Amino acid sequence: MTTWAVDSGIESSLREIREGIKEGRFPARAFNDQQIFDLEQQRLFPRTWCFLAHESEIPSPGDYVTRYIGNNNIIVARDEQGQIHANLNMCRHRGNVMCKSEMGNASHFRCSYHGWTYKNSGELIGVPYMKEGYEGRLKRKDWGLVNVRIDTYAGLVFGCLDPRTPSLEEYLGGFQFYLDLYLKQGEAGSEVHGPPDHWVADTDWKICAENFAGDGYHTPVAHQFGFNLGYFPSSGSTHSQGWAASIPGRGHGIGLGHSPNFPPFGGFPEELTAEMKRTLSPAQIEVFSKVRTAVGTVFPNLSFLMQPFSLVPGETGVRFVTMRLYHPVGPGRMEMYSWCLVPRGASQEYKDEAYKAYTLAFGQAGTFEQDDFENWTKVTRSAKSTMVKNIDFPYIMGMGSERDPDFPGPGHVVRPYVNDTNFRNLWGRWADYLVGDVEP
Amino acid sequence: MTTWAVDSGIESSLREIREGIKEGRFPARAFNDQQIFDLEQQRLFPRTWCFLAHESEIPSPGDYVTRYIGNNNIIVARDEQGQIHANLNMCRHRGNVMCKSEMGNASHFRCSYHGWTYKNSGELIGVPYMKEGYEGRLKRKDWGLVNVRIDTYAGLVFGCLDPRTPSLEEYLGGFQFYLDLYLKQGEAGSEVHGPPDHWVADTDWKICAENFAGDGYHTPVAHQFGFNLGYFPSSGSTHSQGWAASIPGRGHGIGLGHSPNFPPFGGFPEELTAEMKRTLSPAQIEVFSKVRTAVGTVFPNLSFLMQPFSLVPGETGVRFVTMRLYHPVGPGRMEMYSWCLVPRGASQEYKDEAYKAYTLAFGQAGTFEQDDFENWTKVTRSAKSTMVKNIDFPYIMGMGSERDPDFPGPGHVVRPYVNDTNFRNLWGRWADYLVGDVEP
Amino acid sequence: MTTWAVDSGIESSLREIREGIKEGRFPARAFNDQQIFDLEQQRLFPRTWCFLAHESEIPSPGDYVTRYIGNNNIIVARDEQGQIHANLNMCRHRGNVMCKSEMGNASHFRCSYHGWTYKNSGELIGVPYMKEGYEGRLKRKDWGLVNVRIDTYAGLVFGCLDPRTPSLEEYLGGFQFYLDLYLKQGEAGSEVHGPPDHWVADTDWKICAENFAGDGYHTPVAHQFGFNLGYFPSSGSTHSQGWAASIPGRGHGIGLGHSPNFPPFGGFPEELTAEMKRTLSPAQIEVFSKVRTAVGTVFPNLSFLMQPFSLVPGETGVRFVTMRLYHPVGPGRMEMYSWCLVPRGASQEYKDEAYKAYTLAFGQAGTFEQDDFENWTKVTRSAKSTMVKNIDFPYIMGMGSERDPDFPGPGHVVRPYVNDTNFRNLWGRWADYLVGDVEP
């Protein structure tokens, strides 16, 4: 039992929690708690790489979107030279918001309060009454927008508030092997199908992050309608099959669901399979060919799912990919961003078909999404009960499992699909940050 | 003047408050304060017996209702053997809510997230993929629903989170004598007329608890319309008559309003009076015969009112009973549950007539209820003002009064009806809990 | 860079902030922060003179309005002798609200809970069941409404919760010279045109207070539409002209905008100008004749604006005066009260014309007001971002400026109009209070 110190002693509680994870337990309370939320805002999100945007959302010079790291609104803009910049969306004069929309195109931003003007890269270039008012005291170069460091992988743009955090490559630590399934669909790679669904939910972001780190266990019950009506290409009897892969010490994890009779690369159009075979590594090809469902989380709050879906029970259907960001806005409260990623090089027809599958299953009106959020908001509500303050949940599936020796992908890989191993890795890493033990 | 320490020193403030009560003063601030609310959640409600349900709400095997102790949602269910159990409404696997409705019937609860299944008594009996996933590591008996201890009196089901709290009988400490007026209406006892009215109010629960612990003082003004239009069988000139009875050191209190010309047992149907005379004690009969209005609070937050009501000015009318639970959900905010209790053995006609009287007077559209909550929300609002931080209210009525030597009922009983004596007892007990001085 | 200590150390942060102001920097975070809000409620508003009402709002005996100091609701009433009293709007018996409307007329207030009755001056005069209930223990004179000290200047009624705060005259410290422009429009003085506009905004009160302490800098951009369409009688090229006047060590400040070609007293009707020349001092006449725009703040949260406005581009138009109170209700949240003041002695026609100008430009549907609040809510939002915790804004305009030797008005007066000098004085005083260094 983890002892939860409500007032003082959160530090020692966190150390206890970290030890508990190794023994297969994690406290209910962590999923809805003000102190935990505050520590996450102070020690976790300012130190990790945080997803900002997909490059295909801002394809042209001047394009920008506004996103968040913590409660900081960030402009992600492509400058006239095509380079991407991230800056805090705040005027340095008196703090006005510069870009008031979620998406747009502008070479310059002019403040609506006193008129200071910045390039879309963040440089301050115009100050009204510079002479009369500032009499030479103000140096433009000192007052550019507050810059945020960025790094990218295969179209994903991440930002980091801590200059000491290692490179994105090191941070991902090999998880790229699995991400390529989502991000390198065909030679031209992946792109967003359009702007994301965006909604708020009384759900703790961590519940989503865990679920998408490979919770194959919930599918036959949480999405029982799909199994019952035949829309989900798996069956209860074999559903536990597959793998749980995680990057130890990094927090990333992915569940790989396998159905014995599902065709290799089933649901991909042939051209795409052919392209992937050319561009991906043999080990990737071997792994991906066996995967029916791939559901993974990049630590801390970015997830992906690839899944075939058919409205004709028993048919293979079409594969769709969703990328999702869980943006925490309070203890037990979040904003959800959900994109559909499509192969950039595929036919419009295929993209549209994949998008239709996505929209029927995910996005806020999606039937699977509905089920998930229903369960997640309820978990979030329970976690706030005072009676749970000393209650742990069991995270003991796959506790002593050996790595699958035949599996060619990186990381710690165990069977079966139905497993808690990825979650122990996820919460272990989370605890490292909250304790403050991550070398920046 | 009580010194109110805002940050530190709440402990010493509380001791001062406790001393002040004896001298007839209680601080305004207590009625709307975050620190007080937090302490109540930590030191009061987890140690007292908290009302959960009336047995007649769940008459058959499988019947359940969901209620709260603090912010903990509790399933109160009758098992297949007819025994009542109370359990936290939370799955032990990942914390999902088990019962999503306020009322229902089920022999088993199946979790909608991963499918764990429990008996309605709380025992875990089904775990999907037990073999593939848990590989023998999970013991079902360790993972039942979190049980809550219960105890009952005359149909009332109470729950308690503290194993050291003495029995309900000891806790009530003689107040049963008075409760029987509400709970033993006739030989078959009382039952709920139907599910309770349930609403939220920006009112501190303590204001209601005090008012129903015998605030006869407010009636002629707060419910002046009733006096003016003749619907209330009392008059300003005699309204102060009657008794205030309280159980010292227990917190319970009841006001007994007496009208000189009101007939003994006026408003009861004859059969019922006859039955009561058979089943109640002579002392009870003597007391109850003289009572026009009986308004009492079981410490901390359960109240009862019995009152005759007639739409024909001057007539005796019909007696109705309301039972009400003040469920605190924040400083100065509560949920109200309001039931109508009727004599189980009475004719449907009488029950309906009593319910009609109840519904015109109480429940959220009730005319008396409207007045009360209007005043209570305004008191709550005032209590938050920073200027009141050193302001006490006077609780000096009946300060030196001797016990009425002729009164046959238990407890400390004083005259007149218009009195603060019950309230000093109520807040004294409350202060004991908040200070932390209650032997569990 | 100001170091912002989130948890402990706010005291030392505040001292750093105070030093920083002298060097021309003030932290973004101050404009939306729970700790700052709490300290303002504890150390600032209970010690300053707080605006309550204009005498012309309660012209007759019995007239009252209810207003706030902090979260304390105050009745401001004129008694039967014509004297004004301020009392906490709370019954001393159990804390009910006495006056439930914002405005009314009553010689007595009777509580709707138990019927205690007070004179409108606050004296307790009626207690039901005094004999039966209180048995001589209650002394009426001890239980009057909680009184608030008041003081007035030229129709403005202020209240103060601290008995040690010096007189209003000393507190204003010469700022009366400038206030007379608003308050002594003609021999009969000024009056409110009617009840104030009243709305809530997610804006920190300090942003408004600063803006109205003379932010001439924002006008050509924030209200660019007015410049573009010709409704604002100034032009970008000359807009920086004028003065910034402040009362050192008092916090008050006013911006005086001057347009080279604007006629002296332009926009005033002739009779009014004539009257003012008779009643104001020669120094006042000299200053006011040159002023196009006068925009000032009485520390901490009362502001005034006088401005000519014409719908015919290029014409002088009519002068209107708005008085506004920024009532803080949370960090980054306020209630706005906005009045239009008109010369009591002017023709109804002129009053109506001035009011029409006011209502088109200010009040919540006013075009200028709309712009301002849009910017202010955005500033407020930015200020909450965690990334700004070490970010200061530049307050360096007019840093080394000498007092204008030719200017006949009191205080520290510098040129040009576009200036940060008043703001440094404002925040300096604010910091004195928050640090706790104001001799009461």
Added chain:
Amino acid sequence: MTSTQESRVDRETVLDITEFLYREALALDERRFRDWLDFLAEDIRYEVPVRVTREGLADWELAPTSRIFDDTKGTLEVRVRRLETDFAWAEQPPSRTRHFVTNVVVDRTETDGEYLASSNVFIYRSRGDDPNPSLYSLFRKDTIRRKGDGWELARRWAALDQALINAHNMSIFI
């Protein structure tokens, strides 16, 4: 969806009844409660059941026995008489209500001259200086009866679309 032409209520009656409901709501929102009583039949049943959250397949969600309002013309008059005193504290200061009556659909009943009018009602209610109104959503099934040249309300049954009501009282009519 084919409209069942034969049983359809004629347009004029539908529009009449709709206007009747609008004018009734106006009487309430203008606090002309005596006028409002005139809209009601002498034998009116005015009923608002208590709602309890139940599972999808439960027998009932609207309680068969519990009522928020369960009034006759007589008790409604008591309520109005109360509002006419100076002591109806719950309405001092008065609620500002606005009844948004929409989706009026009229069907025949088995009684000649009586029609079943279904409507949605959204009530906005504001009091004092609280910037947050109370909002209520209801479904109403009214029986409207022809009376001379006009109409009267013979029955009102209204269900609140909420189980835990977000208001410290229900001192208004619906």
Added chain:
Amino acid sequence: MTSTQESRVDRETVLDITEFLYREALALDERRFRDWLDFLAEDIRYEVPVRVTREGLADWELAPTSRIFDDTKGTLEVRVRRLETDFAWAEQPPSRTRHFVTNVVVDRTETDGEYLASSNVFIYRSRGDDPNPSLYSLFRKDTIRRKGDGWELARRWAALDQALINAHNMSIFI
């Protein structure tokens, strides 16, 4: 409640005026402000009084002298012209408004060709990425005047059902 048959406005006019109000609202919600001005008479008076919380028996709750809007066609055109610039910051990004116009009741006035249309208006207003909309409830008393084949709005009087307005500005039309 007997409907006073003789003074009743004919159905066609009621439906016409109702449609006029719906189309006017549509122009606002689609931000066709120039089109909207065309709905207004040249001599329109457009008025929204300030509301003050008063006791039940007070003379007035709607202030006799204070106005949130007090506009003529000229000043409404100024507001529209402003919205057409790039600098109407309050509407950048634009409010998304929806005017729910209900309970339209039409009565005769003393002027031939002019009708008094009472209506309830619920306005939903959302801006930017704020998930919490502003909600306004209003009662409107409009004078609608026949103009050729169609109609024009000769007067709008609208009262907000709130004393402390829950919006940082009122940069929309009502």
Added chain:
Amino acid sequence: MTSTQESRVDRETVLDITEFLYREALALDERRFRDWLDFLAEDIRYEVPVRVTREGLADWELAPTSRIFDDTKGTLEVRVRRLETDFAWAEQPPSRTRHFVTNVVVDRTETDGEYLASSNVFIYRSRGDDPNPSLYSLFRKDTIRRKGDGWELARRWAALDQALINAHNMSIFI
């Protein structure tokens, strides 16, 4: 504003279509989802675009490619079939919805027998014992097609007046 008399849709059709929309909403609010499917044409397109906050002058605020709903009769039937199982957790307990349909305006289309019905819809949705409902405001542009004696819904296009949707799911129909 002169009404263009010639192109105007006749009153009877407008009232018919209005009633059709009210009855369709009633089927939804009474959870008669099979009945509701009967209101829909076989070739219905049912579409709700994603909204993105953009500057006033941007090309679009309703995303050209992103959809919250993008359904055919077939996929709507899938959704209904799902709701008929015991496992549609999102609707267990069921949402209490109320569709307030207002401002119905009907215009001709280029296809004979098809009309464009614009309407505002305010949806109140409450679940369980949460005292705070979800509120949605939408603008709908429906194509209503004559079918025998009655009507059918040939297209529904509905835009939410919100960019960041304040609901953990959209398990209801709109």
